[in-house]
Amino acid sequence: MNNQLEAAVLVAVLFGAGTYLMLSRRFLRILFGFLIISNAANLVIIGVSGDPTGRGTGTVGEGGPGNAVDPLPQALVLTAIVIGFAVAAYLTVLFYRLHADRKGTSLNTLYAEGQPGTAAAREKEIDS
């Protein structure tokens, strides 16, 4: 349990940075924000599973149970990482689609008045 404070601080920093990026208007920053947040969430699982000696494990390593690591959080994280990849891929494609549809790379173009790609929409894009 002695390594949990560092993990907690790291998770807090990553969640904070990810949230900050996701709240910005540029597509690229939102994408990076999502990647950071999903990694922070994976880190929560690894972080809280923590100390291998605290809990009995499913497998026993050489030199008795003391040297074994609980395998379940690792399996969970592996699954979560794969799902995170798929979602990140979808998010990238959606941003490309929004760029193609609205001719912009920030949220201002999504909610600008008038038709997509008009002068008003592009001006708002430049202002941001």
Add this chain to the structure above:
Amino acid sequence: MINNIPGLCVLAPLLAGLFVMLSPRPSVARRLFIGAVLAALTTMAGWAVTHVMAEGPLVLRLGGWVVPYGIVLVMDTLAAVMVTVSLFTALGCVLFGFADTPVEDEHPLRLPLVMCLMTGINLSFLTGDLFNLFVGFEVMLLSSYALLTLEVGARDSRHAFPYLIINLVASALFIGACGFTYSLLGTLNFAEMIVRADMLAGDFRLTSLGVFLAVVFSIKAGAFPLYYWLPGAYPIMPAPMTALFGGLLTKVGVYVLLRIFGTVFPVIEGLQTAFLWVGVVTIFTGVLGAVSQYSVQRILSFHIVSQIGYMLLALGLPGPEAMAAVILFLIHNILVKSSLFLVGGTILRVNGTDTLTGTGNLWRAMPILGILFLMQALSLAGLPPFSGFWGKVAIAMAGFNQGEWVAVGLAIAGSILTLMSMLKIWLGAFWKTDPAVPVNNDGRARWTVAVVALFAVAALWVGIGAENFARITRHAGAEAVDRAGYAANVHGANSTVYEGKQP
């Protein structure tokens, strides 16, 4: 052998979806195949409901692993009922799509994605552990992201963005919640969590975990104040997909809230009260949003939020009676909500728009559609003898018996507002006569009306045969809150012998 039914409910839609992708072009054969698979699965799940009610839950240990360590699929009455209703809804929506779109215009990926969506939904209903619930949710959400933007035009693609971002954040929080659960309880298996959560009952850490999970699933269910991703996103899809999403996706969130806070966790007092009042506020924000809208699909989308409020309200009342009421309301709401969206789709098809200023003449042109709409709209508002009446009566009775007069009174007031916005659709689309509005009542429109009638008959059956359904939901409710019984059933699966091998 029979224990494999839960596995089949998850695996069959996935395999059917993949199999269909082998023929990349839409064809009649593909449509027949998917229709047949969904019809067969619905029948099987319906039979499983009667079997589970008589014989007790079906538990499948995947790979034959011993219970708290391996993955289990658990089909109790609640899960079986939800699987049946959602497969039936999927069948109806797919049939509506067949009627609405000619074969050559169908998007080649629509059917495979619908089948993947059903895989995720069924896995979420049947899973016996928290992490598989996450996997089920993600399968469902990824398919829903894809379906949402599959056939959307350039004007509307931006509405997919809030839907995606909110759900991504909720998923990240869900992974975090899995981690905290594992660190606190040392297991993610529901049955084992029941046993260990009881040892921690009243502990501050268990309460915080409960609140964390409640927030995650409230986002998925679309509860106030976490609902705003929903009403904008759903109407951008073609009508049958809107009906499928509107009928099912938020209800999966509600089901999980039932499962987690009815079965897995012991009663957490403060959280129950929070659900009750969040429910009341959700009813009013949803219904007032609906009153302010001027297009059929958007009005109905806000009503999804409002109806979720009733379920949350009943979730805030502990005990089997309220649980049975939520389940009855869920069955009613899935059927009625989907069919109303399909009525909206038919209006869109016949009038060329679903904005209430551009619709009209429908009562004269299509009286049958008008009658079907009235039936479902009155059912949604909760008038007898339709299914919504019994759902709301059950919730109101549960509330009165527990002395929650104010909350139930407000909920009933919300029903009147529901009726008001339904009247708005009725006046704008059916009653109004306007020679300028085109009425394109072709052969396809007749088939779409037939599909709506299928739903209306099913919903009417829930209303008129309420005694039967109340019996099922009472059984399901009692079983869902019988926490010790659930744990015993799942642990008891260890005595099942697979292929002669004792674990």
